[in-house]
Amino acid sequence: MGLPDRGIVAAVQLALYVPMVLLTLLLVFRHGFRRTSGWIFLAIFSIVRVAGAILIIILEKTANPSTGLFTAASIVVSIGLTPLFFATMGFLSTVAQRSDSPGMQAIGQHSKIFRILHLVIIVGMALVISATVGITSENSNSRKNSSSQRKAGGVLFLIVYIALVLIHGYCWVHRDEIRVHRRRLLIxxxxxxxxxxxxxxxxxxxxxxxxxxxxxxxxFGSLALYTAMSVVMEFIIVLIYTTVGMMTPLDLDEEYPVKNEPQEYDAVPNGPGGQQYARA
Structure with missing residues (x-):
């Protein structure tokens, strides 16, 4: 028995994200396990998508799927934005690292703005999960509340996206204060x-x-919209991030200083009359 169309899309996701899990884990080992680096969340996202694809395939092949299976598949599919948000925040934090600019340091590791966004994302994810559970609940009040929870979660995610765009724009305005290889991550x-x-x-x-x-x-919605606006978009994002991750040797920062960073010189004459000095 063949898979329905939604199951076929899930099978394609499975084929794409299984190797992506291995690739993102390689990036985690290469760039570090720190949450602020972002790579660990890219790996988590890939794992979540593998799990989601498996659940959808099971759902499509089951004649009378249980409410629990519907709920589990809906939750796993719906929370994909959360690790992508965390990954992007980590990458912006990485971009700002090792900059002497106070403005860039404000969006670096452990910054207040990222802590606030982290909390907003967690709340948004909790609302989405609660709404998903409420939709399949037999309790009429739970189903009624799920609508407002979905709206609140969607609004919070949109606010987080706008905030990340503004932070990203700030980084571009101050790009001369960012180390060369980190600008590649910003691109x-x-x-x-x-x-x-x-x-x-x-x-x-x-x-x-x-x-x-x-x-x-x-x-339950349009497969065409789901594929075009969710599945394809997510994979392009992950593909961009992993490609940049493979091309970004962050350990070479010291060889490529910030453009406007002052250089140090030895106090040793190195020219006629002692007017020139050797670089440190």
């Missing part, structure tokens, strides 16, 4: 953000619908 973020916008809008538009069975629902 990668710039390339990914338009696709990220489409993915965020997919969740936001689903949140605005009054019915959980809207065209923008990833499980």
């Amino acid at each position: 990668g973020i710039s390339c990914a953000l338009p696709f990220f916008l489409v993915r965020v809008l997919y969740t936001f538009l689903d949140a605005l619908q009054t019915s959980p069975l809207s065209n923008f629902n990833p499980i």
Whole structure:
């Protein structure tokens, strides 16, 4: 028995993300396990997508799927934005590292703005999960509350995206204060953000619908919209980030100083009359 169309899309995702899991784990070993580096969240996202694809395939092949299976598949598919947000925050933090600029240091590791965004993302994810559980609940109050929870979660995710775009724009304004190889990562973020916008809008538009069975629902809605605005967009984002990650040797920062960074010189005469000095 063959798979329905949604199951075929899930099978393609499985074929794409299994090797992507290995590639992103390689990047984690290469760049570090720190949450602030972003790579660990890219690996988590790939693992989540593998799990989601498996659940959808099981769902499509089951004659009478249980409510629990519907709920599990819906949750795993819906929370994909969370690790992508965390990954992008980590990459922006990496871009700002080792800069002497106070402004860039403000968006570096352990910055207040990223801690706030981290909390907003967690709240948004909790609302999305709660709404997903409520949709399949037999309790009428839970189903009623799920609509407002979906809206709140969608709005929070849109706010986080706008905040990341503004931080990204600030980095570009101060790009001369960023070390050369880290600018390559900033370019990668710039390339990914338009696709990220489409993915965020997919969740936001689903949140605005009054019915959980809207065209923008990833499980029950339009397969064409789900594939174009979610599946394809996510894979392009991951592909951009992994490509940049393989091309970015962050350990070479010291060989490529910031453009306007003052250079140090030895106090040793190195020319006629002692007017020139050797570089340190």
